[in-house]
Amino acid sequence: MEADAGAAGPFALFAAWLAEAEASEPNDPNAMCLATTTPEGFPSARMVLLKGLDARGFVFFTNRESRKGDELGANPRAALLFHWKTLRRQVRVEGRVEEVTAEESDAYYATRPRLSRLGAWASRQSRPLSGRAELEEALREAEARFPGAEIPRPPHWGGYRVLPERLEFWRDMPFRLHDRQIFRADAGGGTGAGGGWRTESLYP
Template sequence: MTLPTPAKAEPFDLLAAWLADARKTELNDPNAMTLATVGPDGEPDARIVLLKGQDDRGLVFYTNYQSRKGEDLAADPRAALVFHWKTLQRQVRVRGTVEKVTPEEADAYFAGRPRLSKIGAWASDQSRPLANRSVLETRLAEAEARFPTDDVARPPHWSGYRVLPDRFEFWRDMPYRLHDRLIYTRATPQDDWMTERLFP
């Protein structure tokens, strides 16, 4: 079965449907996506993050703004994402600009995290050199003493980003490597999506 070209192109709806399928088949983190950025030094980098929100504005993930990815996005607010679900034989590639989520959005998400994850956001200088594990454990204990209940404030350096897509590619595995590829593009968020197919 090939990918249909809908009468009204809505890639966010198709992504939501594929994510729903992935939740039924993927054992771990069906919302995992590769995030690619370019740093201040001009070098590319990539890592796995988790999709934590999706609507018709964009795709949201959370992190430490002082991390390597945070520094990259401060220098160049563009990113690429890749979802790959091996069991479904599907892949989605996304490209777009990036903006910070509002403090209210970040507070609401942070409040729902497990307590130790909240504590860890205070204890970890993400992406910075760590002399040994005991340093992190000491800082974790200090943060636990500072916040003895589940009411842990969100650190000012911890928040989220929203990727505002201008391009999606939906890929499905097909026999004999004659894969199905459907592209959605738009110049601005106000524009309608345009679709086209690509050769495998």
Template structure:
């Protein structure tokens, strides 16, 4: 059954998790009021303490799920150190969620450059001005940095900062969850041993 023809109760018939995710994301784009591409990214710090925060998905295909950030931020340092991450999409309007786990890699320089160039000019300035996750003595310090880089890049293109790029999470596990009455939810998990291996599919107790 093609993923785009699925109803809520029969998604277990699909064998391609990327096609199913694409169908669900398309529906969420129509129904979610704000940020259907919002996802929680979970990492672990050097002391083994978990961290989680919301970011925006900027692209996905069979190679994985991509978002962009400052590599010197907390999440950037943690992703670089551990090489692993988990993602969570929750679409309340559809009563659905998708959980993803897998290894992390950086996107290519060409991918990072292309996405950076597509951002609003103010966002590109912000990538230079913000020392993300580090202590800030006051709001004025950020505003001063924005003014400085606005003047520096007043004319012409704004180059991508060397510390700003993207991460790709290549999934080894993708779980689809759909709310059902009496908490008897539908859960289907796709798993594989490594990138390129065949997917296995299991239905889980709710």
């Protein structure tokens, strides 16, 4: 890792890496793999988009009645993985998950394109679908229900924040002698709850 790369803490380092990815990645530099667990204890992973980053954690939005929402309701812990192929870097995040406030969800929902807002009403995410026509009909019904510019946020749609307890920054190096740096939250919380971060390097 570059000298003093982690001196400002993991959030500052992540923000710097994300900014570089935004300049180099051809598609969705904010894409991340979100891993949860099923009620049976199996891992469950899918790609989502990072929509917010602050001193508390990493924010994404979804239908809370979806499979991921059900899994987070049963076990509010998750892992994230960012992989930036052009930069040969990745970041792993592990921690607890909490719902963001209604105000945060409202604010982000209002920025979405009209059809995306209508789609949040039309889609019964993760439920069985008989065919594309059923989804298109549900979208038409949502358009008829909300013909104007104002489309309220569905009560089942909102955001989650992953509060990291462990982060790993990985950087590709020649001959597979990669660079790995770990940040662990101190007791009291490294996510803005009064604690700091302990850091160490790992063998590749």
